[in-house]
Amino acid sequence: MVHDAAGRLLLVRRRRAPGRGRWSLPGGRVEPGESDAVAVVREVREETGLLTEPDALVGTVVRGPYEIHDYACVVLGGHLVAGDDADAARWVDLATFTDLDAADALAPELAETLRTWNTLPR
Incomplete structure (x- = not known):
């Protein structure tokens, strides 16, 4: 989970299932032998082109067979560009997040989870 200095939230639109065509947080699987921190840096870089540093665990959710750990991250560098399994990144x-939610364009339960964690964009 990445917020910029203005409080905006980094989202990607999923190119593949699960969640194809929906906006969500960047992320993916932890590969064998990887720590969560290494996986977070790799996945955010692959999906957004940004180099990040993970900080504290914000929360954990279970979506189907997946246990998802969301970490707060700080951007260290790079240029925002969609890549890997994201077809857009922004x-x-x-206001935009609310519009995406109203249009049913967000990953299921994302808005409610971020509200619960008090991590909505500003």
């Missing part, structure tokens, strides 16, 4: 403010 920073969104609260």
Whole structure:
């Protein structure tokens, strides 16, 4: 989970299932032998082109067979570009996030989870 200095949230639109065509947080699987921190850096870089440093665990959710651990991250560098299994990547403010939610364009339960964790964009 990456917020910029303005409080906008980094989202990607999924190219593949699960969640194809929906906006979500960047992320993916932890590969064998990887720590969560290494996987977070790799997945965010692959999906967004940004180099990040993970910080604290924000929360954990279970979606089907997946246990998802969301970490707060800080951007260290790179240039925002969609890649890997994302067909778009963008920073969104609260108004845009609300519009995406109203259009049913977000991953299921994302908005409610971020509200619960008090991590919505500003």
